[in-house]
Amino acid sequence: MTNSIAEIEQSECMLVVGSNTTEAHPVLALRMKKAMRGGAKLLVVDPRKTWLAERADVHLQIKPGTDIPLMNAIANVIISEDLHNKQYVESLTEGFDEMKLAAAEWPVERAAATCEVDAGDIRKAARLYAAYKHAGIYYTLGITEHVCGVDNVRSLSNLALITGHLGYEATGVNPLRGQNNVQGCNDMGNNPVYLPGYQEVADGAAREKFSAAWGQQVSEIPGRRLDQMLDGLHDESIKAFFVMGEDPIVSEPNVEHVHVGFKKLELLISQDIFLNETAKIYADVVFPATCFAEKEGTFTNSERRVQRVRKAVDAPGEARTDLQIIFDLAKELGHDWGKAQPSKVWDEFARLSPNFSGINYARIEESGIQWPCPDVSHPGTKFLHEGAPIRGKGRLYPLDHIKPWEEADDDYPLTLSTGRTLYHYNAATQTLRNEGHREKQPKSFVEISAEDARELNIADKEEIVVQSRRGSIVSWAKVSEKVRKGVIWMPMHYAEASVNILTGDGKDLKVGTPEYKLCAVRLHKP
Amino acid sequence: MPTNTLTINGEQVAVLQGESLLDACAKMGISLLTACHDNRLEAYGGCRTCLVDLDGAPRPVPACKTLTSAGMVVSTSGEQLETVRATIDEMLECIPAAALETWTDANRFIGYDPQQCIMCDRCVRYCDEIMQCNALEHVGQGVDAFIQPTQGDSFLDTSCELCGGCIGTCPTDALYSKQSLKVFNEQSDAVLSSTRTVCNYCGVGCVIDIESQGNNVIDIDAQTGVGPNDGHLCSKGRFAWQFINHPQRLTKPLVRNTESGELEETSWQNALSIAATKMLDIKQRHGADSLAFLASSRCTNEDVYALQKLARAIIGTNNVHSCAAT
Amino acid sequence: MDIDCLDSLRGCGGAGFPTSFKWNAVRDANADFGKVIICNADEGEPGTFKDGWLFDNHCAAVIDGIRHAAEYVNAQRGFIYLRPEYSAQRELISAAIQQMVSDNKLAPQSGRIFQANGFPGRPAQLDNGGLSIVELSSLDWFVEHGSHDLVGETQQSGGLAHDAMLQYPLPQNEDIEAGFCLDICLGGGAYICGEETAMIESMEGKRPQPRHKPPFPTTNGLWGLPTLVNNVETFWWAERMISGEWQQDAERLFSISGAVNKPGVYQAPIGITARQLINDYAGGVKDAAEISCWIPGGAATGVLPPTLLDCEMSTEVLREHGTTLGTAALVVFTEESALEVSTKIMQFFAQESCSQCTPCRIGCAEFADYLADEKHNWPHRGSIDDWLQAMQLGSICGLGFTAPLIIHQLQKHFNFEVQHAN
Incomplete structure (x- = not known):
């Protein structure tokens, strides 16, 4: 997030795109609700009629996968009606002319036809977003989990830049992180092309710094992204896989294909708190690890705030902390890193990563600090891009519509979208083990519009088979006003009805993020 | 920000416009008892425990509900005022008639004990103002009043999102966590403790307090004014903690028996040794880049830093990634 | 205008x-x-x-x-x-x-x-x-x-x-x-x-x-x-x-009910006595019975004794007797005692309290129980006077402010002794 969570309350206008915030980030949504109570305008772009969408000033219920035409049209309205921030564009951005030309390819009426929304609503949304000073954009996986995920994000940053809606309270471009430490995991360099603290592997000086610190030469060969690792299973270029707290055969798309890959693997080491599906079938070694309540450390939240995690209870049986396990394994591999002490690990990271150097355990004892925080006297950074974009000039991108990897057709006439519900979390290894949550939402369901249900002669709560070109699962129909005709939606939480049996191989062309958010399916009775 | 200067107990204090007498008193270090007040909610002024004398007002005013204005002269003590406040405190101890009847609700999270309820409306207002769910209502009148899920349905049938914010804001134990009650062992002499940490679900990073009895988690709560969540939690954050002490947790390392194909329990030394040997073997045979490491965005920064360091500094590959896609 | x-x-x-x-x-x-x-x-x-x-x-x-x-x-x-x-x-x-x-x-x-x-x-x-x-x-x-x-x-x-x-x-x-x-x-x-x-x-x-x-x-x-x-x-x-039809605020519409022969609404001068209202307007007391107590201006004005039937029905005069003209609703009782009437009024208030503020929510109910209790036991630490004062000073609206008047009137006009349990 470029902004802080607490700032959301000060919003005058919020543009929420591809985020069912009240279910996926319920506590952050409370700040939005408060802003709404104070009169803030709310613009929602979502194929589903979410809680926020129902209450929005404008809900653009677009056809899934048409975000770029919509954002281009909005940009087009803003520019053609002269609502953009000319001073900001001139002095603090680059690429405006190209971007403007690309956007001009999407007049409102054309976009309205492609996105299947009302042209007047597009205009209204554009005018509202441009009109308010404190206007922030919030998005989540509805934007990124597409073949055009990166361009989708760019289409949003285009809007922020042409209006100058960046760099002050409640105003910026804010991805809401789906998991407790997505932010931290990236910060820590768990990325094939970035070393810790976003220092590039390609940067020789950075490599040298880490090589010196670690006493071992850091390879200059860029690593593989997750999707490339999975591909590597198939061509057998990846022989060993160390999986920490993940369950790829449940969480990765096109599960059948993933199975084929795992079968070829020589070594799978799994480290988790429960025996997950992947480990059950494929692991050679399983390390019993600890959950968040059993260890010391830090998490970094969506607003870049590093906060202390503390041990409340002992791990069960012989389970060891994740850090201890890695230290033990390192020792077994011939490298004695000494005692596994979280604060020392943090200090090593902070010393090597300038944007984090000012953060240490003593400083975050009471409350967390938001990076960038270059030195110990720095208070942390509430919002980014103050005064000007960090890179000097904000880059505007000329964008065009990119069709999804798979579109509905005569054989598979429905578009399936997937997501999270309020009561469960991802593969639900934790929440389905809670009686109350299991009872509240015990089994998989398929949200379907009344119109589609009628045409297919499907009754509410009826057992149905959802089939894609990859496979099929059994679920239960939930006739709902939330989805539009032609689109069905399923939660991703149920192993017995794993939506990833259905999802396809589409992935972002630039960073490989899978296109979980849509694939073509058909429904039939069992 | 414009300020107002007023006099409290003979001393002058400057406060921001829009602040209440309660805020002003707090600034002077005068702490007034409150029951119906929660900073996150609009002032209610119903419990009457924070009454103070205000010059010119016909009777004492509730400090929480009274906005400051310049020149106010306020007194927080005095025989009559203190008697009134003491009497109101005594009144709050009275168990009302409606307390004999209560609702039972099939939900497994939120319980209600009307004998503890002082009708401060905090839960109802929380659900209305903060959650905007309106899943709770204040029904009946006088001492027959009580709190119930809207329309008398089960919470499972209302718009309730089972966040338990009503429990969080309840100043008494009228609303309580059924889960906690179930696991709390009165007989046990295990140490009760509270540990401040961060929730492990979404990326908001709510600061929570884990309440534990010995090695058992018995509750999760959050404090107003702390962390990005300001005391708020969602249903998962507040209640989805049964997994921690779940019997299916892994407690021993496992290795696959090459003959039977089954995973079998083993010692740490054995598991680590097998893992390390095989890793080094594969590295030797196929090169460092034939090993891949997938970190979890559920683990701590330190955990995942160590993992990528192991991959880069010991194995020698940049094949480290996570499922972090946002 | x-x-x-x-x-x-x-x-x-x-x-x-x-x-x-x-x-x-x-x-x-x-x-x-x-x-x-x-x-x-x-x-x-x-x-x-x-x-x-x-x-x-x-x-x-x-x-x-x-x-x-x-x-x-x-x-x-x-x-x-x-x-x-x-x-x-x-x-x-x-x-x-x-x-x-x-x-x-x-x-x-x-x-x-x-x-x-x-x-x-x-x-x-x-x-x-x-x-x-x-x-x-x-x-x-x-x-x-x-x-x-x-x-x-x-x-x-x-x-x-x-x-x-x-x-x-x-x-x-x-x-x-x-x-x-x-x-x-x-x-x-x-x-x-x-x-x-x-x-x-x-x-x-x-x-x-x-x-x-x-x-x-x-x-x-x-x-x-x-x-x-x-x-x-x-x-x-x-x-x-x-419209000029009337000049001075000198009359009221009196609602007269209870034990009278002709209950109804009568326009009469402010300052008229209750006895005149009963006899000259409402046809006298039913069965010519003896009045046990009466209410001058609706339930919230509490009970008065028959000895005050000749006092003027005006706010100024009634205030001297601890009450007001209220809604000018005169209710006459012959069979019920002042205590019984007061108990009913207090029960009514207890039932009608909106339950927003503590003094009214709890106070009305506790006083209703106290009046209804034959022994008039007062089970609380604080005195009755403290409780009445807390209601008078600590309530949000007129219901809570005036409910204590019911007790005060019983004490003042009917020698109702305040009992203490402790």
Whole structure:
């Protein structure tokens, strides 16, 4: 997030795109609700009629996968009606002319036809977003989990830049992180092309710094992204896989294909708190690890705030902390890193990563600090891009519509979208083990519009088979006003009805993020 | 920000416009008892425990509900005022008639004990103002009043999102966590403790307090004014903690028996040794880049830093990634 | 328009606030978003039925009073907040409004019927099943009349959910151009809805709990707009004074009920004695029985002994005896003791407390139990006086402030000894 969570309350206008915030980030949504109570305008772009969408000033219920035409049209309205921030564009951005030309390819009426929304609503949304000073954009996986995920994000940053809606309270471009430490995991360099603290592997000086610190030469060969690792299973270029707290055969798309890959693997080491599906079938070694309540450390939240995690209870049986396990394994591999002490690990990271150097355990004892925080006297950074974009000039991108990897057709006439519900979390290894949550939402369901249900002669709560070109699962129909005709939606939480049996191989062309958010399916009775 | 200067107990204090007498008193270090007040909610002024004398007002005013204005002269003590406040405190101890009847609700999270309820409306207002769910209502009148899920349905049938914010804001134990009650062992002499940490679900990073009895988690709560969540939690954050002490947790390392194909329990030394040997073997045979490491965005920064360091500094590959896609 | 003629008029809803003061306050209030007039016809004070009588007999004059007030304060919208049991009066009012619409005296859309909110679990009731309030008397009457629970089926609001009101949160331009629009709002069906701010809350579709004052409705009333709230009778007297038919605020409509031969509504001079009202107007005491106690101005004014039957019925004189003229509702008792009547009143208050503030919620109930207890045991640490004081000083609205008066009157006039358990 470029902004802080607490700032959301000060919003005058919020543009929420591809985020069912009240279910996926319920506590952050409370700040939005408060802003709404104070009169803030709310613009929602979502194929589903979410809680926020129902209450929005404008809900653009677009056809899934048409975000770029919509954002281009909005940009087009803003520019053609002269609502953009000319001073900001001139002095603090680059690429405006190209971007403007690309956007001009999407007049409102054309976009309205492609996105299947009302042209007047597009205009209204554009005018509202441009009109308010404190206007922030919030998005989540509805934007990124597409073949055009990166361009989708760019289409949003285009809007922020042409209006100058960046760099002050409640105003910026804010991805809401789906998991407790997505932010931290990236910060820590768990990325094939970035070393810790976003220092590039390609940067020789950075490599040298880490090589010196670690006493071992850091390879200059860029690593593989997750999707490339999975591909590597198939061509057998990846022989060993160390999986920490993940369950790829449940969480990765096109599960059948993933199975084929795992079968070829020589070594799978799994480290988790429960025996997950992947480990059950494929692991050679399983390390019993600890959950968040059993260890010391830090998490970094969506607003870049590093906060202390503390041990409340002992791990069960012989389970060891994740850090201890890695230290033990390192020792077994011939490298004695000494005692596994979280604060020392943090200090090593902070010393090597300038944007984090000012953060240490003593400083975050009471409350967390938001990076960038270059030195110990720095208070942390509430919002980014103050005064000007960090890179000097904000880059505007000329964008065009990119069709999804798979579109509905005569054989598979429905578009399936997937997501999270309020009561469960991802593969639900934790929440389905809670009686109350299991009872509240015990089994998989398929949200379907009344119109589609009628045409297919499907009754509410009826057992149905959802089939894609990859496979099929059994679920239960939930006739709902939330989805539009032609689109069905399923939660991703149920192993017995794993939506990833259905999802396809589409992935972002630039960073490989899978296109979980849509694939073509058909429904039939069992 | 414009300020107002007023006099409290003979001393002058400057406060921001829009602040209440309660805020002003707090600034002077005068702490007034409150029951119906929660900073996150609009002032209610119903419990009457924070009454103070205000010059010119016909009777004492509730400090929480009274906005400051310049020149106010306020007194927080005095025989009559203190008697009134003491009497109101005594009144709050009275168990009302409606307390004999209560609702039972099939939900497994939120319980209600009307004998503890002082009708401060905090839960109802929380659900209305903060959650905007309106899943709770204040029904009946006088001492027959009580709190119930809207329309008398089960919470499972209302718009309730089972966040338990009503429990969080309840100043008494009228609303309580059924889960906690179930696991709390009165007989046990295990140490009760509270540990401040961060929730492990979404990326908001709510600061929570884990309440534990010995090695058992018995509750999760959050404090107003702390962390990005300001005391708020969602249903998962507040209640989805049964997994921690779940019997299916892994407690021993496992290795696959090459003959039977089954995973079998083993010692740490054995598991680590097998893992390390095989890793080094594969590295030797196929090169460092034939090993891949997938970190979890559920683990701590330190955990995942160590993992990528192991991959880069010991194995020698940049094949480290996570499922972090946002 | 000049309202000097109203200088002497005091409100007839019970509090006796100077009418012209309120009118001027609303006239001078911020007019940016419009102003509202509410005619308080909730008439929930036990023993009081003059407002119903006024609609029965002088409906047009009352509405004329509302219209003139609207003209004076420049209000665009008005409501008659009508006690839900008054279904016969509702029809009279509707007819009168329609007539005035045809005469171009009210905006054309006038006369709509809205439903205010009540307490959950106790919906407002439209029909009182033909039960006449005047026919009821004595103790049962208090409980039954007060609780409103005894009659009718659960009101389904006849398609007039309060949402209908919320569609008109602010006066629209066309309303303003069309002239003063007067509608009927059916009350929430609870005693507290007669309290002006609780009434406003109920009209806004909320739980009818009184607001904290200040701010007062004259500046922040319905939907936050400056709002003039007056009793039905006040509008009637105002109209008579404005039209020149009447000069001085010298008479009141007395509701006389209980053990009298001719219960009813009588216009009589302020300052008349209770005995004169009973004998000269209400046909004397039923069966010529001996009066055990009486109430001067509705239940909230407490009981008085027969020895005070000759005192003047005016606020000034009654104040000397610990009470007020209230709603000028005289109730005569012959069979019930002062303690029995007071107990019923306290029980009524306990039942009708909105439960918002602690002193009223707990205090009324504890005193009701205390009076009903044969031994009058007081089980609390704090003294009875402390509790009465806490209610008087610590409550939010008039219900809590005045409930202690019931006990005070028993102590003052009936030698009721305060007992202490401890």
